[in-house]
Amino acid sequence: GAVVSQHPSWVICKSGTSVKIECRSLDFQATTMFWYRQFPKQSLMLMATSNEGSKATYEQGVEKDKFLINHASLTLSTLTVTSAHPEDSSFYICSALGAGLLAKNIQYFGAGTRLSVL
Amino acid sequence: GESVGLHLPTLSVQEGDNSIINCAYSNSASDYFIWYKQESGKGPQFIIDIRSNMDKRQGQRVTVLLNKTVKHLSLQIAATQPGDSAVYFCAESSSGGGNKLTFGTGTQLKVEL
Secondary structure: OOOEEEEOOEEEEOOOOOEEEEEEEOOOOOOEEEEEEEOOOOOEEEEEEEEOOOOOEEOOOOOOOOEEEEEEEOOEEEEEEOOOOHHHOEEEEEEEEOOOOOOOOOEEEOOOEEEEEO | OOOEEEOOOEEEEEOOOOEEEEEEEOOOOOOEEEEEEEOOOOOOEEEEEEEOOOOEEEOOOEEEEEEOOOOEEEEEEOOOOHHHOEEEEEEEEOHHHOOOOEEOOOEEEEEEO
């Protein structure tokens, strides 16, 4: 149980294009999902909190118009990196809060998406 | 802001030995702590968690110890195996923090045969 699927696992795109990353909770409902960014050999940095049916809450310094988040259902949140530039290249990871599970405070993570912007 | 940090960036142990990974936190309001294991190129995997009303919690081959007096958290892995090689992160949250986790810097565990 508590499986989170993230797609795609790796994407290469040209500078100026937009990339959408999907995060799905496969066997539980998640009213809250989180998006993180991770640079090589560094820790996870929270970018935003995604709440089903409402606007995402962004951390300080994260551009909401650059990183669009949509939490359209209880099992799906998407992150769109708009007008991507090489400095956006990173490992993006989502997590889902197991609110419907016994372990409701645990964040379950997807496998991550490696974005490379040329 | 508040931060969670680790004492050792890299820990090398012999297969079969016990491993101890340490973590210090600074937010006195933290009341929930969690350990994750991250293998290269993958997302973090839940290992074990503990609430601030407990000092110790055991899982399968893992034990988490919490010392609130000195704001210290540790993860003990018994009989370390090659498959335990990964980066281990501690993370903390507080009741008023909206379930947001603050991650530590991570410790690379290397298991030598």
